Amino acid sequence: MISLLLWAINYNENERLRTTLISDALWVEQTLRFQLSVDEDAIARLALDHAHHQIGLPQFGDRARIHLQNNPEVLSIALFDADGRPVFSVPEGAASGGDGTSPLPVRATAAASVRPIYGPLTRTADGDLVTSISTALGDGGSVSAIISIRSLIARQIPWWITEKYAVQLVDIDNVVLAEKTRVEPTDTGLTHKISFDPPLAGAWLTISSYRVGGNLSNNLLVAGILGLSLFAVFSLLVLYRNGLKRQAAEMRLRSEMAFRRSMEESLTVGLRARDHDGKILYVNNAFCQMTGFTVEELTGRKPPMPYWHEDRIAETLARHDALNKGGLKIQSFETCFRRSDGSDLEVQVFEAPLVDAHGRHRGWMGSIIDISDQKRAAEIARIQSQNLQRTGRLVTLGEMASSLAHELNQPLAAIASYAAGSLNLLQSPDCDHRQVVGALEKLSVQTERAGQIIRRIQDFVRKRDPKFQDVELASVIVETASFLEADASNRHATIKVVAPKGLAPVRADRILMEQVMINLMRNGIEAMAGPPTRRVRLEVELRQEDDHQVIEVRDSGSGISPTVAGRLFEPFVTSKQDGMGMGLNICRTIIELHHGRLEHRPNPTGGTIFSIVLPVPQPERAAAE
16 A cells, blocks of 8 residues: 555656646747747848838848847848849858858748748857748848857756756757757656757757656655554454454354245255265255255265166266366256156256355356156147147148049059959960060059058158158159149149259158148149139249258249238138148248248249248268267
8 A cells, every 4th residue: 555655646746747847848849939930020020121122231230230139049140132142141251151150041032932931950160050041032032040059049948947857959860959958867758859840840849857856755654654553553443343243243144144044945946066076065945855855865975866867877977077077157957866756857957166255166056947847748749749740631631532532543443454454364265474464563563553652641641750861852842742743633733843853861851841842732732723724833943052952832823911921820820711720830830840941922923932941961960960
């Protein structure tokens, strides 16, 4: 605190000195500029009066001498003609430089400037730094004055400035051109630099402070020691008072601990604290009620715990090791405990770092939530969803019964025909066995075809869990279109499929994807229903877009009403008069199960476009799966 106090006082002192330095530097600058402006005005008046023939050379010389006497920094004043030749000067001969005390001034022309201009800074033979002030005359001549910078600084800067500061005129490389100083400045930190260009080209005015040491620091140190002594006495008094307050604080702490314990015991979330070795440090009442074990049975126990499943001990120990290596961050997972009565307990566990009052990581605090009811509800919902999907497939097959009967009737009729023909051939006296073999082979093909239709229907309606595998969407689309070909023909429609082969397979359940395609394609065919004379076409296209594959089903029907479009995928919402409103909802559920999305939009040529977007697994992700 004492050091901080000394630093603050020293900082304030430096800021005060710097502020004073800047203020004085600006004062010096204005003083020098004012004196140069006085000289400028004198030269300008002489030039103006002489140009208007108000004064002759004698009066010009008298007024120039008066100005030189009153302003010693002005070494000479000269009059030049239009060719730059000196006409008159005060003192005499100064314009030609014959006296060796000053250089020739810079001649100003009438076109150069309406104000006096300054010449460059130069050194005279005696080492003085001089410059010139020139003012143009109307006839091309000029009036010039030689100014001594050393004399200007020495005369215009008062003694009280040089008692505190070193005043220097330097160039751009900090080479001293002229100065007025008592001693060499030692503190470069207290320096202020002001550009003096214009009027002096390339010149800077530098003001540096002389730092004079004082006894302020010693006084502050003594004051700090006295303050510390007073503070020690005050601390003893405070310590005595704190001793009286400690007992009351301890009582409040006991009450607070009892209150916090009551809060923990009233929670429905189980709490379990353990150290890095897995030994249980604390459990609350909710955790004991979940597992059926008492606090005494759990506290202080090391792994394996009695509520662990015997077949999950290795998995739990590995999870604990990974938790210790994962760093100080909250982690969560789901697992299954075993109650004391042997029943299963599905739980969600949140593990958070257990840090003591000294900031040391003592172990982990677990928050355990019983999710058995949620698991049961999720399982029931899953079963209901599967039943709903199977019901949807059954409804679809019921609606397509006539088409399926027609599709089965063709191979069965062919079988009957080939069987009758074979029988006739066999009963013929001159039977050709080769013809019978050919007929039987064709009969076998038709039998296989009928069997494939029956097996496809059985797979489609069978109750089963989703089976994800690599599926080529092109084959799904082609087979579905073939399956619906008879139904489309009955409705005077054709199905055009654009599905290029060779696209990467996607992870999908083939039966579920066939269900989606059947629903979308049948909806499109039904939406285009019209008079028998009107032939319509349903377009189905498969294409690759970046890391997704897109299936579009385009119909040319009447489209979807705007009042229904926003809720089309909701249950029991349909645009068909006899529809149940579940088909599209089931389709969207199936597509979302595949991590894709199902969308719809108006067809620019009339009708509706349904789009299925499915992700294509990356090589590394597919390998991990």
